[in-house]
Amino acid sequence: MVFVLFVIMLFQRSPRELGLLSDWGPAMLAGVVFLAVTVAMILKDPGSGVQLQSAVVQPRDFGRFLFDRYWLAIEIVSLLLLVALVAIIQLGKRKGADGEEAEKRVNPIGNSSRCDSDSKPSGVFNPTPKQHGTVSNGVKEGSQ
Amino acid sequence: MIVPFGHVFVLAGLIFSMGLVCLIAHRNLIMTLVGVEVMMNAAAIAFVGASLRWQLMEGQVFMLFILAVAAAEVSVGLALVVSLYRRTGSIDPDRYNILKW
Numbered sequence: 001m002v003f004v005l006f007v008i009m010l011f012q013r014s015p016r017e018l019g020l021l022s023d024w025g026p027a028m029l030a031g032v033v034f035l036a037v038t039v040a041m042i043l044k045d046p047g048s049g050v051q052l053q054s055a056v057v058q059p060r061d062f063g064r065f066l067f068d069r070y071w072l073a074i075e076i077v078s079l080l081l082l083v084a085l086v087a088i089i090q091l092g093k094r095k096g097a098d099g100e101e102a103e104k105r106v107n108p109i110g111n112s113s114r115c116d117s118d119s120k121p122s123g124v125f126n127p128t129p130k131q132h133g134t135v136s137n138g139v140k141e142g143s144q
Numbered sequence: 145m146i147v148p149f150g151h152v153f154v155l156a157g158l159i160f161s162m163g164l165v166c167l168i169a170h171r172n173l174i175m176t177l178v179g180v181e182v183m184m185n186a187a188a189i190a191f192v193g194a195s196l197r198w199q200l201m202e203g204q205v206f207m208l209f210i211l212a213v214a215a216a217e218v219s220v221g222l223a224l225v226v227s228l229y230r231r232t233g234s235i236d237p238d239r240y241n242i243l244k245w
Contacts, residue, residue, distance in 0.1 A: 027169035031161040038157035048150025052196045057204075065201050066208070077212040084216035091223040 152193030160186035173228070173235045177221045184214045 042048050067074065160183050167179030188210045195203020229235050 024165075024169040027165050030168060031165035034164060035157060035161040038161070039154055042150045042153045042157065045150065047197075048148065048153065050149045050197060052147050052149055052152070052193070053199070055196060055199055057201060062201065062204070066205055070205055073209060077209055080216050081212060084220050087220050088223045091220075091227045 149193065149197045152196075153190060156186045156190040156193065158186075159183075159189065171236055171238065173225045173237055174222075176237070177218065177225070180221075181214060181218060184210055184217075 163179045163182030163186060165179075166182060167176055170176060170179070188207045191203040191206045191210065193203075195201065195207075225235060228240065232239060
């Protein structure tokens with residue numbers, strides 16, 4: 001699973017992580033009780049001894065079945081994945097408001113420096129060459 | 145195939161309870177998400193077993209939907225965990241005790 005990578009990346013041993021019996025004891029008890037009840041319910045069921053027969057379906061039939069009968073669910077799932085993608089992009093921004101402000105701070109200088117053709121390739125990413133570019137632009141206009 | 149129908153469900157219940165223990169016991173958001181993922185996979189196993197039992201294709205279709213929903217859940221959950229880790233420097237859910245920071 002993809003999760004293993006993230007576990008390795010973000011895992012840090014916290015001191016509260018499953019040390020004593022009292023930490024994982026109740027959870028293990030709940031899990032064991034749940035498992036016992038589940039197994040008892042399944043094995044009590046008279047239909048649980050039925051031997052499974054193997055079945056083979058062609059991918060074409062499967063796709064036809066899927067898109068004939070469950071097309072609405074497919075659309076809903078695709079919408080869900082799209083919303084998840086948008087959410088990731090929104091959440092994964094490095095620093096949201098600060099980065100946008102920085103872009104706004106850079107952009108007017110970029111627009112002003114876009115008027116002259118000389119300093120356009122020099123200062124796109126770095127603000128300080130742009131200021132030099134505008135200064136040189138003023139000097140150039142004064143000289144013209 | 146000589147697998148009885150109940151054994152598939154016992155396997156699904158076993159994996160589900162393992163995911164439940166992982167979800168309850170760990171004090172780590174990523175391990176919690178792993179637990180939810182394992183529980184979803186157990187439900188998918190149950191769906192496929194029932195699909196074989198009654199020879200219907202709906203179980204496999206729902207397995208596909210479970211995979212898609214799990215992918216969406218994993219991605220959004222991981223993005224949230226990374227965002228919280230950047231804001232607070234911890235992935236312990238008990239550290240998130242303030243609503244505004």
